[in-house]
Amino acid sequence: MTMRGDPAIGPATIAAAKRLVLRGAVAISSNFASFMRHQEAVAASVNVPVATSSLLLLPALLRQVPPTAKIAVLSAGARNSRERVHRVVDPGQRAKLVIGGIEGVHYTRTK
Structure with a gap:
């Protein structure tokens, strides 16, 4: 099944997650279903739990x-x-x- 969501925002999403961790985040959550496309990549890029969509x-x-x-x-x-x-x-x-x-x-x- 094809996952919708703009693949081009993947690098920006990863960069934002890294900035959040640098600012002290111990977990990352969002509620934008299109971010699910990037769940694995974002989770692999930081050392904190990540949930990109409910x-x-x-x-x-x-x-x-x-x-x-x-x-x-x-x-x-x-x-x-x-x-x-x-x-x-x-x-x-x-x-x-x-x-x-x-x-x-x-x-x-x-x-």
Whole structure:
């Protein structure tokens, strides 16, 4: 499965992680699903735990919920999120995910 996300931001993401560690970070977390593409490279570049997306929690959460329970994944774009749950490879586990996005919803930004 192809992972979405701009491969060109990989070096910048690694450089930012290294700067954070130099500033004293003992762990790095982000919540930008496109960073999942760079999870392994960023984690290998620093000597602290790295979690580039909350989607990385899905396998652990799926093991903890009752067999009939489902877990919701809410994102800006559901289509991209369906592709990003690639770390959940078991079809039975994937069936327990309910994925939805806000695409098509009218919203207003304020400055």
